[in-house]
Amino acid sequence: MSYPNLFSRLSTRLEPSGIRKLEQLAKDTPDLISLGPGQPDGTLFPSAEIFSALSVMFDSPDTTARALQYGQSRGNPELLALLVQRMRDQGVTCDTSNILVTAGAQQAIDLITQLLVDDGDSVLVQPNTYPGALQVFRARGANVESLADQAAPMQGRGTKFIYAMTDFQNPTGEVLSEKERALLLATARQRDTFLVEDSPYREIKFSDHDLPPSLLEMDCGNASPDTGRTLFIGSFSKIIAPGLRVGWIVGPANVISLLTLLRQGSDLQPGTLSQEIVANLLEHGIDAHVARVRQRYQARRDAMLDALQAHLFPYATWNAPEGGFFVWVKLSVPIDARELLDKAIENGVAYxxxxxxxxxxxxxxxxxxxxxxxxxxxxxxxIRRLADTIDAVLKNTTSD
Known part of the structure; x- marks a missing residue:
């Protein structure tokens, strides 16, 4: 049955995620080696610690009721206090009025976009950026533009915010230098617009070198986020578990209040049980767990870099990321990466x-x-399968 003219404009703008399609393809194709989905390793989830936290929660009727009851729209007070300390450890001076707990970073992106964007407003993004954010911006009617296409500074009427990933970016794995961060901040100030900093990978780093300060810290210094224009998005999906759906936004208190009203009309509050689990883990400390996570991902990155060097040279060049989940590869041969994908899948590898x-x-x-x-x-x-696919496509092109 069709329903002409009943669906909203939002529904007509919704686009399926190509990466989600790859996730399903990997599940449906047993022999496929998928290098596509950017999921955390499920064997690294702190299951014993989570079980222990649940045991504490269900130890008495009072703690059980609290863990399963409605909670505050802004978030669990204990978790908010722990997030305040976490941000202070990262050089950001804030209090609980500056933080909203969200259902992961994805909800944070959507709430911010709902708050700031009307149809036709511009959102500026990095030349390559997180497709889940692009999905939200387009659905909400934004005119998405690349920062690389901005030939000269503009006054920015209609530009509602700049969206940037600064640490081990998805997809490039790059870390923006302090100079590049300062330029982003200067652009936001020049355009008199918000700067949205999405940083889910900041703690997945493979060296002891300090990262540059966050945009939020650079924006506000030792002052409150109330003095700045940066909205910082954090998430526990990569370092604890994505199924808990716990992320957060840090920003000016008046903006956080408006975002809280939006979330009340959406899902009322973040999940109480998940927040209790995360708060328990933070109270007992997760540094040792995060260290194990970093070690495992670094070993996997090293294995990928070794394989690339063994098989993909001279078909491509690539970076050596110092953190995160991804290696960004640039083909050195005249092949479109999307057109190559179908052949690669036939050959048992996906990206x-x-x-x-x-x-x-x-x-x-x-x-x-x-x-x-x-x-x-x-x-x-x-990687050998990928190299064989590229070689076969090149030979077929030559023979044609």
């Missing part, structure tokens, strides 16, 4: 083509390889 990370419909010679869940023992075979 995400670079066009998924563009704000427009251009083709791309880049591809994103995720090492987060791939078995290191399969990594060499996966």
């Amino acid at each position: 995400v083509p670079g066009s998924e990370f563009l704000h427009d419909t251009r083709s791309s010679s880049n591809l994103r390889l995720s090492f987060s869940i791939a078995d290191p023992q399969c990594m060499d075979e996966a």
Whole structure:
């Protein structure tokens, strides 16, 4: 049955996620080695600690009732206090009025977009950026533009915010330098607009080198986020578990209040049980767990880099990320990464083509390889299959 003219404009703008399609394909194709989905490794989830936290919660009727009852729209007070301390440890001076707990970073992106964007307003993004954010911006009617296309500074009427990933970015794995961060902040100030900093990978780093300060810290210094224009998005999905759906936004208190009203009309509050679990884990300390996570992902990154060096040179060049989940590959041969994907899948390997990370419909010679869940023992075979696919396509092109 059809329902003409009953669906909203929002519904007509919704686009399926290409990466989600790859996740399903990997499940449906047993022999496929997928280097596509950027999921955390499920074997690293702190299941014993979570079980212990649940045991404490269900130890008495009072704690059980609290863990299963409605909670405050802004978030569990204990968790908010722990997040305040966590942000202060990162150089950000804030209090609980500056923080909203969200159902992961994705909800944070959506709430911010709902608050700031009307149809036709501009959102500026990095040249390659997180497709889940692009999905939200387009659905909410934003005009998405690349920072790389801004030839000269503008006054920015209609530009509602700049969205940037600063640490081990998805998809490129790059870390913005302090100078690049300062330029982003200067652009936001020049345009008199918000700066949205999405940082889910900041703690997945493979060296002891300090990262540059966050945009939020640079924006406000030792002062409150109330003095700035940066909205910081954090998440526990990568360092604890994505199924808990716990993230947070830090920003000016008046903006957080408006975002809280929006969330009341959406899901009322963040999940009480998940917040209780995360608060318990933070209270007992997660540094040792995070260290194990970093070690495992670094080993997988190293296995991928070794395989790339063994098989993909001279077909491509790539970076060596110092954290995160991804290696960003640029083909050195005249092949479109999206067109190559179907052949690669036939040959038993999958990846995400670079066009998924563009704000427009251009083709791309880049591809994103995720090492987060791939078995290191399969990594060499996966890259060999990719190299064989490229070689076969080149030979077929030459023979034509």
